[in-house]
Amino acid sequence: MKKTTRNLSIWAIIVLCLLMIPKVAMQYSNEVNWDLTDFVLMGSILFGMGVIYEFISRKSNLTVYRAALAVAILSAFLLFWVNAAVGIIGSEDQPANLLFGAVFIVGLAGVAVSRFRAKGMSKTMFAAAIVQMLVPIAALLIWPPSVASWAPGIFGVFMMCGFFATLFVVSALLFRHASDA
Structure with missing residues (x-):
């Protein structure tokens, strides 16, 4: 259980780091224009991918x-x-x-x-x-x-x-x- 919690925490950190890319880009360009919905949707999708990977990858070593x-x-x-x-x-x-x-x-x-x-x-x-x-x-x-x-x-x-x-x-x-x- 601890390993799962740790791995999901790592995925959460990775997702936050990835979401910083458009956040920073918005400071320098008008071409990147995300609102809260975009961040929530993309964050959910990325974290969901991590969760899916964590649970399915257990099927094989x-x-x-x-x-x-x-x-x-x-x-x-x-x-x-x-x-x-x-x-x-x-x-x-x-x-x-x-x-x-x-x-x-x-x-x-x-x-x-x-x-x-x-x-x-x-x-x-x-x-x-x-x-x-x-x-x-x-x-x-x-x-x-x-x-x-x-x-x-x-x-x-x-x-x-x-x-x-x-x-x-x-x-x-x-x-x-x-x-x-």
Whole structure:
């Protein structure tokens, strides 16, 4: 119990330090304009990631499992953050960006079914990578460029989705390695 309390305290300190970045940036630039809601939301998300990592990482003592878990959580966070802040397809207001929710649904369902076992987590991360790349294809069919903004361009959207898919694949390969250990 003491170790858990200590680890969560460390996560709280890390989150506070990370939240100081936009707080300090607001003193020097008008481009960073966070209000209390932004700080509370981001702080909750970051601390939540730490809590999730702490509790799931207990499932294995293998460093490779913990690394895979860290990559998976970080990838999901980055996908959420980028999509919510500026949008991947067009702006954050573009309805096509809601399709990225499918990546989270697949991830959560896979994690629940696999019960955090490395082999199942590997399959889940591979599935998340596939869904990540299917989202822009579906969006392109539903909202072609003639109907909706595709800034930063179709190629740029696929490159960005490829980046996130690569992160999910890295996590999947690490989980696979953990399942072989």
